[in-house]
Amino acid sequence: MRQPLRHTLALLAAWAVAAPAAAGSYVAVSVGESTAKDWSADVLDDGSTISNATAEDTDRALRLAIGFAASESLTFEVGYVDLGETTAAGDSDGTGVYWTPGPVERTAAVDGYDFGFVGRIPTSETFAVLARVGVFMWDLKSRLNDGGGSFPGTVSGDDPFFGVGAELNVSESVAFRGEFVRYTVDDRDLDALSLSAILRFED
Numbered sequence: 001m002r003q004p005l006r007h008t009l010a011l012l013a014a015w016a017v018a019a020p021a022a023a024g025s026y027v028a029v030s031v032g033e034s035t036a037k038d039w040s041a042d043v044l045d046d047g048s049t050i051s052n053a054t055a056e057d058t059d060r061a062l063r064l065a066i067g068f069a070a071s072e073s074l075t076f077e078v079g080y081v082d083l084g085e086t087t088a089a090g091d092s093d094g095t096g097v098y099w100t101p102g103p104v105e106r107t108a109a110v111d112g113y114d115f116g117f118v119g120r121i122p123t124s125e126t127f128a129v130l131a132r133v134g135v136f137m138w139d140l141k142s143r144l145n146d147g148g149g150s151f152p153g154t155v156s157g158d159d160p161f162f163g164v165g166a167e168l169n170v171s172e173s174v175a176f177r178g179e180f181v182r183y184t185v186d187d188r189d190l191d192a193l194s195l196s197a198i199l200r201f202e203d
Contacts (some may be wrong), residue, residue, distance in 0.1 A: 025201050028079070028177070030063035032194025036086040036108070050090040050104070059084025061192040067118065075118040077132070083183065083190050085109040092146065100147040107145075110185050112138035114161060126170070132163040136183050159184035173200045 036057040065079030087107045094101030116134015123129060137158045144151040165179030177196040182189055 024069050026067045026069070026198050028063070028065040028067065028077075028196045028198045030061070030065070030177075030179070030194040030196040032061045032192055034059055034061035034083040034190055034192045037189040037191055049093045049095065050099075051093075053088065053090035055086070055088045057086050059086065061194055063192075063194065063196070065114075065196075067198075072122070073120050075120070077114075077116055077118055077134075079114050081112055081114055081136070081183075081192075083110040083185075083192060098144060098146075102147045105145040106142060108140060108142045110138055110140050110183075110190060112136055114183075116161065120167065126168060128167045128169075130165050130167055130177070130179075132161075132165070132179070132181065134161060135159070136161045136185075138183070138185050140186055155186060157186060167198075174198065175200070 061084060062082045063079050065077050067075045067077045069075045085107055086109075087105065089103070089105040092099035092101060092104045114134055114136045116132055118130055118132045120128040120130045135158055138156065140155045140157075142153050142155075144153075161181060161183045163179050163181030165177055167175055167177045169175045175198040177198060179192075179194055179196065181192045181194070183192065184190075
């Protein structure tokens, strides 16, 4: 992990622990759909000619998060995120760096941890719009399949993310959130559209 990021996360964790207990904390479970934006052409391109290319750029998205509220309008969140898998396939002429001639396929699965802040602007007693920004610490697990065999690989990194959404409070302890989040992974974008159920714990 980069040293500046390590220090930033340590400060955020310390801030969360020190947040006023009266403001409450919560857990959130999110389900939705992720889209690997413009990945299909990139993951197959190694300088060869690919024909009959197909791609599955959309998969399910899951997230489990814990929130620590400093106030009604500002919260620190940490979550585990699984953004699913994308698959690209085609036929290579064998002139590139990686692929042997014939059918080829590359899969890429992304998961990791996000650390960030949620800012809320209430528009009524039960409804609020929100924005979420922070750092996504990701793992990208890929596999190359062609006539020469199957070759796995893993790359890790950290990049910023941002999201916007809305939250509906149905009671003092239960809320629902709809959200769009854009994650950056290895200089590519992954978009997640999700619905969250939130359970608050009040002192």
